[in-house]
Amino acid sequence: MKKTLLAFLIAGAAGLGLSLSAVSCNNSSECIEVVIPRPAAIEKCAGTFQIPTPLAVSFDTPQEVAASLEAYLKTTSLPATETAPDAALRFVIASEEGLPASEEGYELSVLPEGAVIKARGEAGLFYGLQTLLQLRSRFGDRIPAQRIVDAPRFEYRGMHLDESRHFFGKEFVKKQLRMMASLKLNRLHWHLTDGAGWRIQIDRYPELTEIAAWRPVEPWLEWLDAGRPYCRREDPNAYGGFYTKEEIREVVAYADSLHITVIPEIEMPGHSEEVLAVYPELSCAGKPHVYDDLCIGNDKTFEFLENVLTEVMELFPSEYIHIGGDEATKKGWATCAKCHARMQREGLKDLDELQSYAVHRVEEFLNAHGRKLLGWDEILQGGLAPNAAVMSWHGMSGGREAAASGHPVVMTPGSYCYLDKYQGNPSTEPKALEGSLPLPKVYMCEPAPEDMTGRENVLGVQANLWTEYVPTAEHAEYMLYPRMFALAEVAWTAPERKDYDDFHRRALLRIETARAEGYNTFDQAASERAERPEALKQVKHLALGCPVSCGAEWYESYAADGAGSLTDGWFGPWNYGYRWLGFLNKDFEATIDLGAVKAIREVKADFLQWHSALIGLPKSVEIAVSEDGEHFTVLGEEQNDLPFDDPKLQCRAFGWEGSAQARYVRCRAAFHGNAGGWIFIDEIVVN
Ligand code: ACM
Numbered sequence: 001m002k003k004t005l006l007a008f009l010i011a012g013a014a015g016l017g018l019s020l021s022a023v024s025c026n027n028s029s030e031c032i033e034v035v036i037p038r039p040a041a042i043e044k045c046a047g048t049f050q051i052p053t054p055l056a057v058s059f060d061t062p063q064e065v066a067a068s069l070e071a072y073l074k075t076t077s078l079p080a081t082e083t084a085p086d087a088a089l090r091f092v093i094a095s096e097e098g099l100p101a102s103e104e105g106y107e108l109s110v111l112p113e114g115a116v117i118k119a120r121g122e123a124g125l126f127y128g129l130q131t132l133l134q135l136r137s138r139f140g141d142r143i144p145a146q147r148i149v150d151a152p153r154f155e156y157r158g159m160h161l162d163e164s165r166h167f168f169g170k171e172f173v174k175k176q177l178r179m180m181a182s183l184k185l186n187r188l189h190w191h192l193t194d195g196a197g198w199r200i201q202i203d204r205y206p207e208l209t210e211i212a213a214w215r216p217v218e219p220w221l222e223w224l225d226a227g228r229p230y231c232r233r234e235d236p237n238a239y240g241g242f243y244t245k246e247e248i249r250e251v252v253a254y255a256d257s258l259h260i261t262v263i264p265e266i267e268m269p270g271h272s273e274e275v276l277a278v279y280p281e282l283s284c285a286g287k288p289h290v291y292d293d294l295c296i297g298n299d300k301t302f303e304f305l306e307n308v309l310t311e312v313m314e315l316f317p318s319e320y321i322h323i324g325g326d327e328a329t330k331k332g333w334a335t336c337a338k339c340h341a342r343m344q345r346e347g348l349k350d351l352d353e354l355q356s357y358a359v360h361r362v363e364e365f366l367n368a369h370g371r372k373l374l375g376w377d378e379i380l381q382g383g384l385a386p387n388a389a390v391m392s393w394h395g396m397s398g399g400r401e402a403a404a405s406g407h408p409v410v411m412t413p414g415s416y417c418y419l420d421k422y423q424g425n426p427s428t429e430p431k432a433l434e435g436s437l438p439l440p441k442v443y444m445c446e447p448a449p450e451d452m453t454g455r456e457n458v459l460g461v462q463a464n465l466w467t468e469y470v471p472t473a474e475h476a477e478y479m480l481y482p483r484m485f486a487l488a489e490v491a492w493t494a495p496e497r498k499d500y501d502d503f504h505r506r507a508l509l510r511i512e513t514a515r516a517e518g519y520n521t522f523d524q525a526a527s528e529r530a531e532r533p534e535a536l537k538q539v540k541h542l543a544l545g546c547p548v549s550c551g552a553e554w555y556e557s558y559a560a561d562g563a564g565s566l567t568d569g570w571f572g573p574w575n576y577g578y579r580w581l582g583f584l585n586k587d588f589e590a591t592i593d594l595g596a597v598k599a600i601r602e603v604k605a606d607f608l609q610w611h612s613a614l615i616g617l618p619k620s621v622e623i624a625v626s627e628d629g630e631h632f633t634v635l636g637e638e639q640n641d642l643p644f645d646d647p648k649l650q651c652r653a654f655g656w657e658g659s660a661q662a663r664y665v666r667c668r669a670a671f672h673g674n675a676g677g678w679i680f681i682d683e684i685v686v687n
Helices: 011-015 063-075 122-139 170-182 220-225 245-257 273-278 299-315 337-346 351-368 397-404 439-443 473-480 483-492 500-516 524-529
Strands: 041-050 055-060 080-083 089-093 106-111 114-119 142-150 156-162 187-191 261-268 320-324 372-376 389-392 409-411 433-436 458-465 548-550 560-563 581-584 588-609 620-626 633-639 650-670 678-686
Touching (some): 041 106, 055 063, 063 089, 063 122, 063 245, 089 122, 114 122, 122 170, 156 170, 156 483, 170 187, 170 245, 170 473, 245 261, 245 299, 261 299, 299 320, 337 351, 351 372, 389 397, 397 409, 439 483, 439 500, 458 473, 473 483, 483 500, 500 524, 548 560, 588 620, 633 650, 650 678
Parallel strands (some): 055 080, 055 089, 156 187, 156 458, 187 261, 261 320, 320 372, 372 389, 389 409, 409 458
Antiparallel strands (some): 041 142, 106 114, 106 142, 548 588, 581 678, 620 633, 620 650
16 A cells, blocks of 8 residues: 655645645545635644543643533533643644644644644634544544644635525525534525515514415415415415524524634515515505515615614624615616605616615615624615625625625535535436536636635625525435535635545545434535546547637536536536536637648537526537648538427537548537526537
8 A cells, every 4th residue: 555645835824824744635534634615735744542431631821711601512522621731732822933823723743742723812722633533533432633723814704695596494504514513614604584474583573573474385386376375374385484583592602613604694674575464565556466576665664674673683693794785676666756856865866876875875774783784786786885895696706795895705606505406417406596507617716816806804704505406404415515514615715725526535535424423414426426437537529628619608606617618528417517618699600720730530529408407409519620720621411300399408519520631620609599508518528
């Protein structure tokens, strides 16, 4: 067995003022790297640390830090007992040079003589302990000796949970908080209100939890189709639920003990059908659901919001309060006398400015109470409130705009961070949001690209679980894991330490332990075993690695690795979320430069059909060649005979076979003509 030690200096470690070596893991049985998110620096040392039973612990920390760590240790599987000066596990608060500057950073030494966790602050000690716990869950009581120095990339490392569309309850939330802590995630964005149900007790407005929290039809889509009915809590068919104040306090305190801040989201002014169902006077029409939005012309709306937020702030100590702000239809406002009067009085020129007025007004209220406003990127419309932070979900553009103007930003772009999309083969996975987000794609997320103006304003990154198609707690875990593992590494680990293959190896191990801990994870390995066979191995062909120019713009969310993905030798998987280039409503054209005139006998371009995502095979594919790149000869054109509405997920190659001489190979694919539809292509094979 060969042990490979790569002694290279890690940039992340250099940033911590350290130079440790990294350990490569060619042989998983000898590999000591198992932790997710991947630490900044790991040094393998000689021997093993045998965890004794009982395990004595010592604290060279302030008393309250020792008390909270001691309490936490009792909840873990470590056989920790009372403190002793010569303890095998020592916690030390220190400020020596060489320790990461971040309060969340730590140094963990696991040596034959004992384990020591050192940090500048309690959070660092807690995260060092998380690392130790992950090592133990992999190696048992004999942990290979090593020294880890680690600190997070981002201060905001978030997970969002929608409990309006489906309600899971506090034990579920606490279980996910435990997993979050293990992954060193530190913000739970709790989506507590939305059209499908209000989920938080507000004393002043009891109807919110007597009626707006309950619906007579459980499946979300059926409820929507039934005209969004609500019912009383006592109704025998009532589906829903809510958190009492006592339960919220319990969850918030529990999260706090795990170094997680809970950020509540109270949706406004859109996504408010459930509020309008019980307080119709807050709508423009003065009656329950016509549109989703609260009336902004009505002062009673602000009275309601301020009263609700006052009770919310009593429950949640979070600096940020999320006010939603997304997807207001604005339709009722357009014809509402009160909204028009407000616009006139305030000199607002359009409905975007009216929305912005509402956000500004709520921000002033929150600021006056010592809190800050966080909202989805629509709060940029009509002018951003002065102190607001933006959560960017329409791609990164809203985040870029806000960061460039100095506002704090949390990145959660839909194409990388929406865990309600398909993670495996869409034709065999349970119904999900149309769209595709396999594990590697989450891992590819880069929340603060180097070319971004104001990238220092990116607080961090978050993945979101919307639950329209997630009816049960088990299914929620299935959608969360292992993709949250990838998000955690995006949030914590410096880009130069990220490596998908290595992450993938650790993720499969972590899935095993998560399952043993009772989490219902997606079966990543089984999904990969059932993968499209062509996608498993790189194919060698004449155009491999050759430059390609694309004559059409691909869609931002389906960009693969750009035009180069057409000649990288990799076919796409069943899941079109990566390796596939997607083109919306247009023809496709690409020209490959083989570098010199060569004899060719085959050109095959591979396309995807998946009807429910409106991805169709092209109408026809034309192959042409040229020796000079200017004058092309058409070699052939192949017509598609598969109907656009054929529901079977499949891939098909179109092209030409024969004999020709060419330096340039051009492939044109005609759009199938179904408006709103797509063409997806992964590879053009030339032989
Ligand atoms: C959102 O996904 N509507 C924020």
